[in-house]
Amino acid sequence: MTSAYLWVKVFHIFFVIAWMVGIFYLPRMFVHFQEAVQEGEGVSRIKTMARKLYKFSTIMMIFAIILGLTLWLHFGMGGGWMHAKLLLVLYFVVHHHLCGYFLKQMQKDTLKPSSVFFRWFNELPVFVLLGILILTLMKPF
Numbered sequence: 001m002t003s004a005y006l007w008v009k010v011f012h013i014f015f016v017i018a019w020m021v022g023i024f025y026l027p028r029m030f031v032h033f034q035e036a037v038q039e040g041e042g043v044s045r046i047k048t049m050a051r052k053l054y055k056f057s058t059i060m061m062i063f064a065i066i067l068g069l070t071l072w073l074h075f076g077m078g079g080g081w082m083h084a085k086l087l088l089v090l091y092f093v094v095h096h097h098l099c100g101y102f103l104k105q106m107q108k109d110t111l112k113p114s115s116v117f118f119r120w121f122n123e124l125p126v127f128v129l130l131g132i133l134i135l136t137l138m139k140p141f
Helices: 003-038 044-074 080-107 115-138
Strands: none
Touching: 003 044, 003 080, 003 115, 044 080, 080 115
16 A cells, blocks of 8 residues: 555545534534424524534535545545445435535524434434445455
């Protein structure tokens, strides 16, 4: 393994971890928002925090994807496991954009799904991440 490959890999992992902060915490903010609205509490701080977290998370996602593509296309990582991993990464990209969609609703006070929905929306990515880790480290096919 070359030094350049290892540096790209380090930064790819770093940005993926930073992106996952948003993937895991934004839906939890939607839960808190929905519960605060039901209880008649103020939600302006939650809105501000969610907006800033989404912006941060989007930047981290872009760097993670660019570095992941660099590892895949420039350094020749591949195999059947990579195709499965890319499908799961696509899930995260869609999930991230759904968070953006829900964030826009939240900013307008028109967020429709319940806090129970967002609890499930928050849990599923944990298992998808586990799948990515298994595929990446074990390379089962």
